[in-house]
Amino acid sequence: MTQFTSAADTVSVAITGSGGAGAITAGSLLLEAAGRAGWYGLMTRTVGPQIRGGEAAALVRLARRGVSGLGDRFDVLIALDWRNVERFVAEIPLGPQSVVLACEDAGDIPEKIAASGALSLTAPFTKLAEDIRGARPNIIALGTAAALVGLPEQAMVETVAATLADKGVSLEDTGQAIRAGYDIGLQLAAGHGAVAALRLAEEAGTGAGSDRWLITGNQAAGLGALRGGIRFAAMYPITPATDMLEWIAPRFGAVGGVLCQAEDEIAAINMAIGASYGGVPALTATSGPGLALKLESIGLSVAAEVPLVIFNVMRGGPSTGIPTKSEQTDLNVALYGLHGEAPHVVVAPLSVEDCIFTTQWAVHLAESLQTAAFVLSDQFLGQAKAVIDRPAETDLGTVRLKPTDPQAGAYKRYALTNSGVSPMAIPGMPGGQYTADGLEHNERGTPSSQADDHHSQLDKRNNKLEGFEYGDAWAEIEGDADAEIGLVTWGSTTAPVREAVARARAQGFKVRLVALRLLAPTRPALLAEALKGVKRLLVVEQSHSGQFLGYLKAHYDLPAPPQSLRHPGPLAIRPAEVCDVLRSWS
Amino acid sequence: MTQFTSAADTVSVAITGSGGAGAITAGSLLLEAAGRAGWYGLMTRTVGPQIRGGEAAALVRLARRGVSGLGDRFDVLIALDWRNVERFVAEIPLGPQSVVLACEDAGDIPEKIAASGALSLTAPFTKLAEDIRGARPNIIALGTAAALVGLPEQAMVETVAATLADKGVSLEDTGQAIRAGYDIGLQLAAGHGAVAALRLAEEAGTGAGSDRWLITGNQAAGLGALRGGIRFAAMYPITPATDMLEWIAPRFGAVGGVLCQAEDEIAAINMAIGASYGGVPALTATSGPGLALKLESIGLSVAAEVPLVIFNVMRGGPSTGIPTKSEQTDLNVALYGLHGEAPHVVVAPLSVEDCIFTTQWAVHLAESLQTAAFVLSDQFLGQAKAVIDRPAETDLGTVRLKPTDPQAGAYKRYALTNSGVSPMAIPGMPGGQYTADGLEHNERGTPSSQADDHHSQLDKRNNKLEGFEYGDAWAEIEGDADAEIGLVTWGSTTAPVREAVARARAQGFKVRLVALRLLAPTRPALLAEALKGVKRLLVVEQSHSGQFLGYLKAHYDLPAPPQSLRHPGPLAIRPAEVCDVLRSWS
Amino acid sequence: MDGLTPDFKFEPKHYKSDVNPIWCPGCGHYGVQAAINRAFAELQLDPAKVVVVSGIGCSSRIPAYTTCYGFHGLHGRALPLAIGLKLARPDLTVLVAGGDGDGFSIGGNHFLHACRRNVDLTYVVMDNEVYGMTKGQPSPTTGPDWDSELQPGGTGISAFRPLGVALQSGANFIARGFSGDLNGLTKLIVQGIKHPGFSFIHALSPCITFRPEEREWKNLTHSAGTGPTSEFNEASRRLAEDDGLTTGLVYVGDRRPYAPPVAPLVDTRTDLSQIVAEFRI
Amino acid sequence: MDGLTPDFKFEPKHYKSDVNPIWCPGCGHYGVQAAINRAFAELQLDPAKVVVVSGIGCSSRIPAYTTCYGFHGLHGRALPLAIGLKLARPDLTVLVAGGDGDGFSIGGNHFLHACRRNVDLTYVVMDNEVYGMTKGQPSPTTGPDWDSELQPGGTGISAFRPLGVALQSGANFIARGFSGDLNGLTKLIVQGIKHPGFSFIHALSPCITFRPEEREWKNLTHSAGTGPTSEFNEASRRLAEDDGLTTGLVYVGDRRPYAPPVAPLVDTRTDLSQIVAEFRI
Ligand SMILES: Cc1ncc(C[n+]2csc(CCOP(=O)(O)OP(=O)(O)O)c2C)c(N)n1
Numbered sequence A, B: 001m002t003q004f005t006s007a008a009d010t011v012s013v014a015i016t017g018s019g020g021a022g023a024i025t026a027g028s029l030l031l032e033a034a035g036r037a038g039w040y041g042l043m044t045r046t047v048g049p050q051i052r053g054g055e056a057a058a059l060v061r062l063a064r065r066g067v068s069g070l071g072d073r074f075d076v077l078i079a080l081d082w083r084n085v086e087r088f089v090a091e092i093p094l095g096p097q098s099v100v101l102a103c104e105d106a107g108d109i110p111e112k113i114a115a116s117g118a119l120s121l122t123a124p125f126t127k128l129a130e131d132i133r134g135a136r137p138n139i140i141a142l143g144t145a146a147a148l149v150g151l152p153e154q155a156m157v158e159t160v161a162a163t164l165a166d167k168g169v170s171l172e173d174t175g176q177a178i179r180a181g182y183d184i185g186l187q188l189a190a191g192h193g194a195v196a197a198l199r200l201a202e203e204a205g206t207g208a209g210s211d212r213w214l215i216t217g218n219q220a221a222g223l224g225a226l227r228g229g230i231r232f233a234a235m236y237p238i239t240p241a242t243d244m245l246e247w248i249a250p251r252f253g254a255v256g257g258v259l260c261q262a263e264d265e266i267a268a269i270n271m272a273i274g275a276s277y278g279g280v281p282a283l284t285a286t287s288g289p290g291l292a293l294k295l296e297s298i299g300l301s302v303a304a305e306v307p308l309v310i311f312n313v314m315r316g317g318p319s320t321g322i323p324t325k326s327e328q329t330d331l332n333v334a335l336y337g338l339h340g341e342a343p344h345v346v347v348a349p350l351s352v353e354d355c356i357f358t359t360q361w362a363v364h365l366a367e368s369l370q371t372a373a374f375v376l377s378d379q380f381l382g383q384a385k386a387v388i389d390r391p392a393e394t395d396l397g398t399v400r401l402k403p404t405d406p407q408a409g410a411y412k413r414y415a416l417t418n419s420g421v422s423p424m425a426i427p428g429m430p431g432g433q434y435t436a437d438g439l440e441h442n443e444r445g446t447p448s449s450q451a452d453d454h455h456s457q458l459d460k461r462n463n464k465l466e467g468f469e470y471g472d473a474w475a476e477i478e479g480d481a482d483a484e485i486g487l488v489t490w491g492s493t494t495a496p497v498r499e500a501v502a503r504a505r506a507q508g509f510k511v512r513l514v515a516l517r518l519l520a521p522t523r524p525a526l527l528a529e530a531l532k533g534v535k536r537l538l539v540v541e542q543s544h545s546g547q548f549l550g551y552l553k554a555h556y557d558l559p560a561p562p563q564s565l566r567h568p569g570p571l572a573i574r575p576a577e578v579c580d581v582l583r584s585w586s
Numbered sequence C, D: 001m002d003g004l005t006p007d008f009k010f011e012p013k014h015y016k017s018d019v020n021p022i023w024c025p026g027c028g029h030y031g032v033q034a035a036i037n038r039a040f041a042e043l044q045l046d047p048a049k050v051v052v053v054s055g056i057g058c059s060s061r062i063p064a065y066t067t068c069y070g071f072h073g074l075h076g077r078a079l080p081l082a083i084g085l086k087l088a089r090p091d092l093t094v095l096v097a098g099g100d101g102d103g104f105s106i107g108g109n110h111f112l113h114a115c116r117r118n119v120d121l122t123y124v125v126m127d128n129e130v131y132g133m134t135k136g137q138p139s140p141t142t143g144p145d146w147d148s149e150l151q152p153g154g155t156g157i158s159a160f161r162p163l164g165v166a167l168q169s170g171a172n173f174i175a176r177g178f179s180g181d182l183n184g185l186t187k188l189i190v191q192g193i194k195h196p197g198f199s200f201i202h203a204l205s206p207c208i209t210f211r212p213e214e215r216e217w218k219n220l221t222h223s224a225g226t227g228p229t230s231e232f233n234e235a236s237r238r239l240a241e242d243d244g245l246t247t248g249l250v251y252v253g254d255r256r257p258y259a260p261p262v263a264p265l266v267d268t269r270t271d272l273s274q275i276v277a278e279f280r281i
């Protein structure tokens, strides 16, 4: 996976505006044009509470190498207007090196933004738009943004024209609008050193012309699910998970598959369990509140040993919480939320791109181990749109173990095997008849409350997970083999930590990073090995109580007492926060 | 709390028989008679899968001091018949000192029982019953049991007569039946040293004539709930929690209160939340699968800060599991099962008797802290019937903080106070109008997705729990202040550990025991203090994976690397298992 | 309300809070909110003695937009929460409001059993035949052919009949209103609140963002013309012929409202000595 | 079944497993089990191609007592599990069985939506008007006055009407049988399995332990005498007059069964290159 070596390789642009101003459109087009021009990048959005037409900001980061997280601050904030910007201004950190560029008629710069010390400028976006046919202020501003970051004008024009073509705007008019904005940008750069410094690079990024994708994490996960073999999905709509299955739904038309919108979350997951019992790899997708409702049924999948993938996109909690914001706080419930002893698999993607592999792997693990596998994505990963290199296709050789020629009466669905995995008959197979059961049972599946049956089935369900060969995928490890400083993180927080590690190492620090992809079952020996020699340990996560920290302390022998760097969402962990700790250690 | 100093103070009697044989009746009468005679004791039952009329065993332990757990093994097993006894024989450990007394016509002693090396005898229960009017073999056997353990014949006769009086059996006939059995007992004791050794004591126990109660844990919890002020309860039936509310239901008639049987668990808990929002302390009761369904709503109670007690009686898991057997494996879900960051209270009773105080305390904490409080009981505690001293009445002075004269428009339901607890208006209070919300909100309760509101409300909900003064009740601590050996346990496992500690100390070991009653929030400083000087640490629990162990490692600085003693249910932890570890350490 | 002059009269505006609705301009839910406020004013209800309970959805945001007590609970769980509240506090007026997804999809079981249980509540379902808040998925009342991202080509399932199901489940007051008909809807809500026991008001309320075609409802809805019936069979017949856009009060039965065996005591310590006597050996 | 002679015929006993029921002697559920086995035999279904799905309860133990594939799932969740199974595997015969608590209380929402969804399943509810397995609490079909420990003096709520709710929710095959009438119940199950789409069979099945008075059902149940109607209004009228003990097939509609837009592919790797093309910039 490509990564940063220096912050100077990237530029971060925020575009804000209230309902209908088109800030999000402008941000998307900027990202896409950057991708076409051979750069990489990432865009997320932040919105106000209004269902439609409220204030919104596009948060775009462009880069010369692959990027999966936000930077320390925004280099430039373009404000189409200032309305209600205080609702998410905390999510757009600015500094004295930043540039704020507001539309001339937007009024006074809000106090909180002025307080950042950023250079404050204005531009006549509205006025210019009035003079150009079909032009809107956001497109003019987009031209300016392109100029500021150093994106070739032509790339910008082509991208916008391709999009606006359906809306009846001509290439020529588009070109005029972009050019008008571009000129503003060039002038501002000429007049202000801070603005000139925004320019990412004259030439396009390193990967120009190569095979690039523009994809969101939820789409990536959908693709991973299809690659893994998922052909049945059931869900009840919930933000921010719905769009994962909204992406899959029409694609099932192409590859075969059934998607069922259920009456509630409990119905959805039981539909998936039924389909999987019938031999079709199945998935359900949800977020916090919906996950809570599915827990009883996940326990059934574990106890009855029916493969199942639970794709959970974390949002701010607790309770209904903050549906549109990201947080890493469904870790506890995913690890420990099943009543009784119900060992299962929990994996988490480490980047937008990694949503493909990690979801595919979850299907592989669920099918191979005949258990429930959680994928813990989050709102940031799921809804961020990224420019990535075309990802490799991985064939994991996923197969569900089935009996050959089971004999009626003799077939034991829950046989105690060496691996703990028992051949699973699929309805239709003659002689394989059995009753799947969430009551404790003996090897045949007949309910039993006897101590020895309970103990041996508990052993079996645990051993099959413990004994499995997870290979290298359990974690991403990088940095210096002889480092005395170790960092451990997971999920979407990996990107900023990775960036901090790269910066620290560029400054001569020796640092090692382990980003866990496999959270359950735990692999204490592997982590101990990966952290060998480490004398100081930093654990990074986006949570209030330190759920990940508690998890590490509970299940791993850590080489040093862990220090915790954490805060709740919606604010992302920034690379500089990590660097600050590392610096304080030297 | 009274406790054992020596195993010789107790005798354990199992009575088994298949459907209709009356083993359970005999066991209950034996316990009650012992209580009347001034002894203490405890009875649990174990049953086969049949809904009604299947095989069953009464497991009775009689003692001269208060007792809240099972012993190492049964001193005597009385078999009215042997049918299907293998289904739970593992739960009736016997040894070479034990005596097995079967009805003459019960047939051959089962192999597994014979293998224990117990002295095997027979008695003509059926034949004698044929000759006495109104007599049944179980009552004859009961007379024998009374003789074997040394219970005065008269106490036994009176108890049985009081019960059978409604069934039209005369005192005289009852006396004849008991006497017939008693004589068998005396003869056997005369003939066999092992039998004579069963005799507990000639005179009645220490508390003879004093104020004794016969109560189950679920009844005790019901009483604690009433004492705490619970006046609304809603539930959906589930084993082994139903009888807690079946006890409360008619008592609400006497003290005021509404009990609602809901259409499902989710409805039940939301009813309770609604009632509590309305100002009436409210509770819901359930077990594992039902708890799983309630989790989303518990999160609402935490986020909207509505006091709520969740009474959960643990049974064998995962999934539907083993509804009629005990296990301590809902600890994880109670601690960590809420999505997002949702700090709440978890308490666990340490004995049958303690179900009263701990449940009352849970109400107190829920009301004082305006949060969700779980009580983690289990099938053993809940359904065990015990003879206890009349428990003290404790007035905890429970009050919910309310605003005085709130001003419409100015009242802030979720005000950031020093304690973190904000005065809660109750509908009907003029000027207190607000909207309770599970969405993240500002101090007024208006939904907010802003980082600072989220952070300050997360802080508030956490701080109010952290800063509260829990007093001594957080744990029961006993043993030697200068011990280097420490034991930590919780819940129903406390009884056998306590017994082991007493035995170890009687043998000169220095040992300290901490039994946690307050599991969340965690009290690391208090535990560190309680374990000061400890160099070896044993953690005891009835679970497969070591949920309690992981919890301790995650949240406490333990004075020594903990060693784990654990196994899953339905087998109870026995005092001897604990003693074995302690002995191996010396 | 304290300190009010004796001839103070509540007006609809007194029930409107200072919180700005998140609703899209033109959303039907504004009309339902207005009707509720008017109904409260007509009944001169003290806002401190009214609780508005809801689930989650655009519609379910209503509580905070009133000056009454409110509970914005969980998606689909407003009814049981309101039932618990009303059983605990029979002195309060409890109004439940929410959407078609909230009430008939995830909340369907509670709807069934609330109709049976007949606790004295008024339940207003703001039906826009779509999940508005999650941005346009089909709800139970959506027709089978409505195309959406999650169900391309439609669900293929015939729409849920809220009024018929309510009738069969034992509801005793069944009506339909339209958010665009402020007077009609207000009247139904007034009648519903007055009705002892559970009253169900199906309020058609267009989602102009995800179902813009529902703007047409203002031309398509029509009054039943007849008064309510108290005959189960007659109500059943009328509902079978209903086109889904007929407004008015359909059915009023006379089943007595559910009253719990014992009313709870608030803030009262009770002597438990009678009760503990049973444990004595 | 393999290795069977060509003229082998399935008999009811071929569907009976060697697992001993946990049921009390005399429980009505034995009769329902016998009827199911007979119906399978009458249809000559291969047990390897039949799945019996259930929830939790005494009644829900049925799957393991048959020689078919089975799923003893969660309390109240049999229907969605069966729907997922049938959508994934349209080639199988799927029969769902369970109790009144399982189906109408905790499972009520799934019942509503299964009726609407009309997937080709047969659903047999063994109604004993009580929660047997948890030892005698009232269920939705229990009358309001039935005294129990949890609800002393009765629930005070009128009983749920399963057939009427099924009709309003869109069920297309609605019948009632009695476990004591083996022939009648067998016939209904056969018809239900043959019926395309969702078929609902309400099977009265006494709990002799907690509702011993239900032994009387053998004298009180009576055949409707008429055949089924396909008229919604007529069915509705009949159900309104129903005393709850009338047996027979009440209603058969002709709504076409739900067919998912695309059938899933089992064990097939598919080329995704078309799909990934969309991501290319
Ligand atoms: C348990 C749970 N599941 C799903 C959601 C996501 N969700 C929020 S609102 C909503 C649907 C709202 O539709 P409706 O009730 O019709 O209200 P509308 O927005 O159309 O007014 C859903 C599915 C949630 N908040 N909680």
Ligand SMILES: Cc1ncc(C[n+]2csc(CCOP(=O)(O)OP(=O)(O)O)c2C)c(N)n1
Residues within 6 Å of the ligand: B236, B237, B238, B239, B265, B289, B290, B293, B320, D056, D057, D058, D059, D060, D075, D098, D099, D100, D101, D102, D103, D126, D128, D130, D131, D132, D133, D134, D139, D207
């Ligand atoms: C989620 C959940 N809640 C509650 C239970 C407890 N429970 C088991 S069976 C049952 C009721 C069974 O009644 P019914 O479906 O009518 O079947 P019957 O035993 O009468 O045949 C209940 C409440 C459970 N197993 N799971």
Ligand code: SF4
Residues within 6 Å of the ligand: A051, A052, C022, C023, C024, C026, C027, C028, C029, C058, C059, C128, C132, C133, C206, C207, C208, C209, C210
């Ligand atoms: S999305 Fe629809 S229902 Fe929601 S506020 Fe907008 S118009 Fe109203």
Ligand code: SF4
Residues within 6 Å of the ligand: B051, B052, D022, D023, D024, D026, D027, D028, D029, D058, D059, D128, D132, D133, D206, D207, D208, D209, D210
């Ligand atoms: S309790 Fe009732 S339903 Fe259950 S097996 Fe016994 S008779 Fe049948």
Ligand SMILES: [Mg+2]
Residues within 6 Å of the ligand: C057, C099, C100, C101, C126, C127, C128, C129, C130, C131, C132, C139
């Ligand atoms: Mg809606």
Ligand SMILES: [Mg+2]
Residues within 6 Å of the ligand: D057, D099, D100, D101, D126, D127, D128, D129, D130, D131, D132, D139
């Ligand atoms: Mg039943």
